[in-house]
Amino acid sequence: MSTVIIREVDQFNQLAETWWDHLGPMWPLHKLNALRVPFIIRHIQTHFDTRPKLRGLKVLDVGCGAGLLAEAVARCGASVVGIDPAERNVEIARQHAGALDVTYHQAAIEAVVDSTQDSSQQDFKQQFDVVMNMEVVEHVSDLEVFIRHAASLTRPGGLMFAATINRTIFSLLTAILGAEHILGWLPKGTHTWSQFVKPKELEALLSDYGFERVERTGVAVNPLTRSMSLTRYLGGNYMMVLRKRL
Template sequence: MLNADQNELDKFSQLAHRWWDPNSEFKPLHDINPLRLAWIDSHAGISGKTILDVGCGGGILSESMAQRGATVTGIDLSDKALGVAKLHLLESGNKVDYQKSSAEEFSDRTPACYDVVTCMEMLEHVPNPASIVSACSVLVKPGGHVFFSTINRNAKAYLLAVVGAEYILKMLPKGTHDYAKFIKPSELSRWAKSALLEPDELIGMTFNPLNQRYSLGHDTDVNYLLHTKKTS
């Protein structure tokens, strides 16, 4: 059975044409991308590396990694998002190999092929996130880096990521997130260790509504990122 929620795919497919509009529903992705890109680069030194971006969507992170000198492949299950990603390459001149595939299917075809694997803002949208974590481990080379980002599951996360972001500040469309699919850092770390991925750094990402800026820091109550390394 495909590890995907068709309602989630349909939801993002309907918005795909707005992926590269920095003032659209995807504005938060544009705003956080410099932060997550710099954080990934600080750990993995991505120039010259082979990178797989799992759940690449319209390619915001994929293209930025390619701009820094990486050889990037992006996979997703949304035809419309991939179509937008490919069209944007014509405008930007960047090079990314976009393919329609699940993480699990791609891991069967290309095990241990990548220096770096990224899976950002995706785990909270799939039925079986632990399976995605396991597939990412299969895809990365021994000693390679795997990066995840997702949303914590607690009352504060519900208030800020769902009520605040979707209903009060209207930063995201209503229904973007399902609180029941949020993931505690302890759960993600446990899945990673079970997949032979050793957690290295857990860091939070917060939003300041006063200056409209995101920052990385110690607060992992809502959004957080996890860097892991493949142990063998």
């Protein structure tokens, strides 16, 4: 079963040229990167005892877009594989990567799982130390299938990072009505409220596949300054890190 929503892939293909413009339509992701990269690196370094670099670790970035997060993690020394179903996103990511240890594939997660048995696909022959599903689970057609695949790609003892938006009245008012329709921060139709995921739902699914939460945090957005910060409030954007049991 495909987890891809075609209309969303089409929309992200149209935005591909703007990914690396921190003042363009993707500026919220650039702001998020300033928060999520330190969060991710801190937990990887603590869990795997790899300081200051992440050398020797294999990381999968699911829904990598044009590589904002993948490049940042690769700069810290990890070997990163990014996958995204949007062809133009992957083209832009490859052009921007330079000499970093990061490779990109145009693929949905189910295609990656299928290719693990393909000896020609060296990037997917082994499970990953870290799997990142950041700002992607709200864009898939079948969350359970997506999580099952992501879990299968994470090695026992590995980490999974997930970030999305809580399904609350607050997020309806801010992430959709405010960000898309009033402030115009995001193109209309970027998000569908019914696809937002509550933290307890995400954790329950991941628990079924052997994961236990290490930490979770909310992300607060200041509409006046366009700034973001971490918060204990989980009613809007949030991110978490989970460990896969041995």
